[in-house]
Amino acid sequence: MRTKEKADGEVVPRRMTIAAEPERQVNDWSERYGGELRRHVAAMVGNAEEARDIVQDLWVTALRARPEAGAGANIRAWLYRVATHRALDHLAMRRRRSELLAAHAGELESGALPATDAVLSRLSEAAAARVRKGVAELPRRQRDAVWLRWIEQLDYATIARRMNSSPEAARANVYQGMKKLRRDLAEVWRKEGPI
Secondary structure, three states, rough: EEEEEEEOOOOEEHHHHHHHHHHHHHHHHHHHHHHHHHHHHHHHHHHHHHHHHHHHHHHHHHHHHOOOOOOOHHHHHHHHHHHHHHHHEEEEEEEEHHHHHHHHHHHOOOOOOHHHHHHHHHHHHHHHHHHHHHOOOOHHHHHHHHHHHHHHOOOOHHHHHHOOOOOOHHHHHHHHHHHHHHHHHHHHHHHHOOO
């Protein structure tokens, strides 16, 4: 194994130095440009916490696919370009999610819901087991959101606080979970009536 000698005389294996180099570069860029990039992205998306997440994702991208840091490379411009594209993607996703939620707002409102036991008692034992299994198989955040909305009958703002997310994310998780349940439990619905 080839070695590299540091200024203080310590010998460091060359492979370790090369492997640590990208991480060191990204850490340097984070220290130098992190604050201004967060402010730039926050101004675009209007939310400091979302900006922090977007810039954090930027550092992962920079670690995986960073440009060569040669003499002619403008790292700052590259970082701004990637951060801007990430922020624009985030805004587009937020807009699409809002449009989807607005289009299906009527489906998301629960109205007067019967108690859980009353719903399951109307179903045959096999159908009730399928409903429980369908709920259990949902992705965790969707399962939690569906439970909080339809079983605990909480509003979206309360669900968002309990799940440490935004009301839009809570609404989207409920919608996606219910959509999956409707699709997976369509046969139960046809045989036993609305759940």
